[in-house]
Amino acid sequence: MAGSFMSPVALAFGVLERTNSAAWLSAVTSAALVPMLAATLLGGGIADRYRRDTVLRLTSFGAGLTQAGVAVLLLTHQHPALLLPFSALNGVFQGLTTPTLRGILSNLAVGRGLQQASSLLASVSNLARILGPTAAGLLTATVGGGWAIAADATSFLLAAACFSRISLPDLLPRAKDSPTMLADMREGWTYFRSQPWIWSVTLAFAVFNATNMGFWQILGPVIANDTIGAKGWGLVLSARGVGALLASVVLVKLTLMRRPMRPALSSMALAALPLMLLGVGANTFWLAAASFLAGVVAEFFTVVWETVNNTNIPERLLSRVGAHDEFWSFASLPIGQLSAPVLAATFGTAPVALTGAGVAAAAMLLASLVPSFRRIEINHDDV
Template identity: 35%
Template structure:
């Protein structure tokens, strides 16, 4: 592990470079899959928006259902091996999807099952990924490492989304899905080259580990308060981006083109935000993260008021910057404050709580738009974001938690130099 005084930049640290390369390649493939899977389903005989919704739901629900299981497993075994296993499962799932689409034998029940397998792989990967970074870089460089990873993955996702439409048009959705399967395989090979500290066997049961993770999570007021805030914010954002925003754009003069400009502005903002987050130094990271959530309400309010597209795009760009500052400060704080041996379980509770209402936001957005109109429904989303964020500020722990002076992890984290290092693979 390199100390902050190490002259070697993170970009040239071989272990960090392996992890970053694995994530960038995997996320690039996922960018292809987002578009390819939708077109693959819509090209099936008897295709309909309802069928697409069913397949995507089968992929999303296991991510929520098994995320806690993923956290327990990640704290009981080598996180590197679990990440590689999840990548292999993802490769298998998307490989099967590609074969079904390319051969024209893609019954809807089979696609739903394979999509669920792909979602399960994500649930296993995410908590392990959150827990492995502090084993590779020093606490002083965690924020910079998280920010650099965000820059790389955000860029990869943008590139994947941009190229996916061309790929689907030129060679078909099946081959685009196959590219995603290959990206998972490459990621697994790179991940298995990471060297992390050995983990002693645990005598406790999985249920006991889950309860222990809950105690770690619930005993920190700043943690569960912000996760509760995020549950509301994510639901409102899902409703906006998934349903209400496109509805308003479709009714306006710009249509889909105007909406694509708005979404692209947000994506560009996340790139700028990740770069800013690598440099910003704050004494109260959780307080700053909560305050940086308020800008998310601005473009939603502008959409509700039928503001000019350029103004909404500018607001979306600023909200994108703020969202990645929030993300980097938040994950770095968790990695610094939570004991390493419980980190993946606490991360899984964070994921679970933050995404708990996300499907509900999508579910009620359509009926709400039909009942009161898309504009009032968007205004309600903006109000919910403001109220949830203001409520989080009432917590003394949110306002008072300070970053350690040295920015080092203070909770006895293992490092490759403290104990026998293992070659995962």
């Protein structure tokens, strides 16, 4: 994860250093995202059908090899078009990884241990979120983004080695008349669409990711390149990690309320604040402060969402339902990334950033009003 959080900063400024073009940055970023989304649904079916520890070992190894290819291209100053196939392959491996990670916690913890496991995993992730962007900013400013991507490649290979230390029980042999993978995936979709409390959150994040994250990832580095620079941008991203780390550490010990979804969604509206400040030209300090707050509320929601999912969705469906959640939440992200430079050129960077932040915040507040959240609870009796 440390390498993964280095990658966006290193790749963004590496591409801008080579091309000075927001359009190329948008293309390279989307080249990884679109295949990742396409592979996510398949990843859900695979993760519920095969041993999740084995899947994680293979996908981490593949991601390490593809990121190594990206690093070589950046270090040898090749044309950015050559980055596209490597980015696409890396996206495929990460798409297969995400639903597997979401499902494996239920194999390792039960009861309140699920919340603790989610919080502990988030703490490690957030520590990496703090160190990764800052290290990437320093490396990019001194020796270039290629070396940060090389560190990312190494991290995936090390992760594959760590996953080899996990040994889940073998799955029972599948009967000859057992459903096909396509039927399994269809079952996951049927469950997903039958649960308003799941798809309403997914829909809200589809809007949020397009108008907030998509604009932030493209307009942020472009604005920072002319204002606070790579170091400042790395610090802003790291501040979000500090806030998220603080929240995740507290949530290891703090017991969540029985019905946490409405507070979690309402607080997510604050996660749009950094994009709003970016639009009004705030300096590094205020951007970092807003990013810190965004990290706190986003981590609170993440732990709530993971815990609610693991306690309210059948274990055998977790990865498939999680895959649909990931897919439909992020399917809109490339739209935001690709439209950001076009909209900014037409209407101006500041209006686009401010409008995107407002729409994203509204989506979270509206989702919190869904009636079915009244019956979605966390059962603390299973401690």
